[in-house]
Amino acid sequence: MSTTSAAQLRAEAPALDLDCEHLFTGEEIAWRDKVRAFAQERIVPVADADFEDRHFRRELVGELGRLGVLGMHLEGYGCAGAGAVSYGLACLELEAADSAWRTFVSVQGSLAMSAISMWGSEEQKQRWLPDLAAGRAVGCFALTEPDGGSDPKSMRTVARRDGGDWVLDGAKRWIGLGSVADVAAVWAATDEGVRGFLVSTDTHGFTATDITNKLSLRASVQCDVLLDGCRLPGDAVLPGATGLRGPFSCLNEARYGIVWGVLGAARACLRAAVERSRERRVFGRTLAELQLTQGKVADMAVEYQKGLLLAAHIGRLKEAGTLAPAQISVGKLNNVREALAIARTARTILGADGVTSDFPVMRHMANLESVRTYEGTDEIHALVIGQAVTGYRAFA
Template sequence: MSTAYPPVSLTDEMFDFHALLKPEEIEWAMKARDFAQTQIRPVIENDFDTKYFRAELIPQIAQQGFLGMHLKGYGCGGASAVSYGLVCLETEAVDSGWRTFISVMGSLAMSAIYKYGSEEQKNHWLPQMAKGEKLGCFGLTEPHGGSDPANMKTTAVRDGDGWVLNGSKRWIGLATLADICIVWAQTDEGVRGFIVPTETPGFLATAIDGKLSMRASIQCDIELTNVRVSADAQLPEAKGLGAPLGCLNEARYGIIWGAMGAARACLDVAIERSRTREVFGKPIGSFQLTQAKLADMTVEYEKGVLLALHIGRQKDAGTLNLTQISVGKLNNVREAIKIACEARTILGGDGITGEFPVMRHMANLESVRTYEGTDEIHQLVIGRALTGLNAFS
């Protein structure tokens, strides 16, 4: 595969970001870009309008090697953190929902098994999930308050040689399609994780309707009513709340990159529109105010991608300060939303239509801003690191 990084916009050409990447990282990015632009982009506006999750693309995504690509062994790709980040960027440049799918599978469900599962669990589930033959979801968030997992109400009680789970989960991606759910529950020994087959009696997943964001993907409510699992369903190394939070950090890392993909897509169409839309007898891109907007958006995009790369290099080196994940998620999602909003102004009234992807990205990014930690949660993480004082409670 060629290592030439194909230009998408003048921003990419001016930025020369590829000069900072290794050949294998560029290859992963090119593969993701080609797949996203040719297989997802042509249908995503219609899928968003009709609230359709195009599950028939899952085998193709698995064939590209994107599912659990950053995990080593067990049929997974063993790619670098930076390579995984670039795949997230290129996928979210088309739609946040598809980056979320890759994240739910690889950063959440598969990572939970990889980090905390037994060898038997890893060998059984991970190769099937990497091939897309089995799908997983991640049951942590609860209806009463997603930002307070320490107040988890779902319980798992020992019963003979197994466990009985009861409780509710909300905003669980992929749950109606998943074969297994990683359910986090309170036990008499603290928070523990369980691999729960979704066909188990008492497990009920219901897709959430009425969404104005993430319409081309699936998020669900889950009800657990006397769900009985065997002892070997427990993830043996998942002990305490730090276990699910460790998976969330993997997902947050992908968001740092993905949000910049959405930002780039909005910037791309704003640049193109500024050249072709004419007012007062000339292209709007020839006006100083429009150029100032494009310049400011480009600066924030470049800063965000450089921040993502820095965090990715730290992750690959094993030196990542987890507070940096909060810095990246807070900054990049917030700036991506600003870029999308500013791009919409350049598109004028047409910017609110499905002819352009900007309003779809804006709506999706509002969800991205909320999940895996709201702005406020990440501000408190950063504030705690700066002051040494805990303001969470």
């Protein structure tokens, strides 16, 4: 990897930074700059081609493991034990390159690894976490079903006891990394409530089929998963989790990363628009000199900075152990919504060229539509916030 100075890396940020550097520690800045350099060198040059070709670049998995970002917020078992803000900044830099790779890190670390770390047995942790942290293995998280993405308590996937074993039957959809994973954290209804199971993906009856007609997250892998009489040993169950508290705790970890990650996509779109506005001349002036353009740039810059301050605040609450789920919903709802607005506004500054791969804006915009949907839609997060504010629950 080429050496890039911190000054050069900071120079790549939008001009309006509100002097946010002092909000972060030296360790957090070091993580940010290390991940930024990796993303700029290893992901950005191939992002457009991989999006076009629907290509998941498997060789980057081990490189991300060596970088230390897989499960970086977890302690022990080969994980970096980094703080919440360090992890957030890493997500931001990865998504500035392409949402597919922040999604990968989220699925691997915040979903699959967090499920094992929070709810697994010591034997399960020893078996899987070191390999997942190093990128020697890939994990997935199978909760969403074809008929109930936002309603997991109605899941139809079931697990029944058969002697000392468990047998799983059902279907899951939109499962990130399903066809490239070595282990799946599968959530199923049992007589005891919802339970989590670690399923080796070579288990008979486990089939993952890539969803290939996506117009978003095309450099990522999402799958339909069929569980047809998957027989598991009794110790495949995650012993610490019964009920929806188990999967929801993991979803909150992933939602936290999104609060930061989408700001990277927003920053990339803002930067592309500003740079182009300085170069393109119309009516004898650069676009950047026009009042309407400056109004758009100002609005984008303000929302980007507000989002960054919100993410930093949420990160500090998480590190203090006082972060509530509704506060994560505020961050996810606001920052995804504003990142999409920034992408759309940036496209207008780029004109017709904005719909081409000469600029990353349409790729980011398309990817953000997926991010807006997964880990809780706008509507779900609005209802979570509404309940926290009013004291009334408006959904079942």
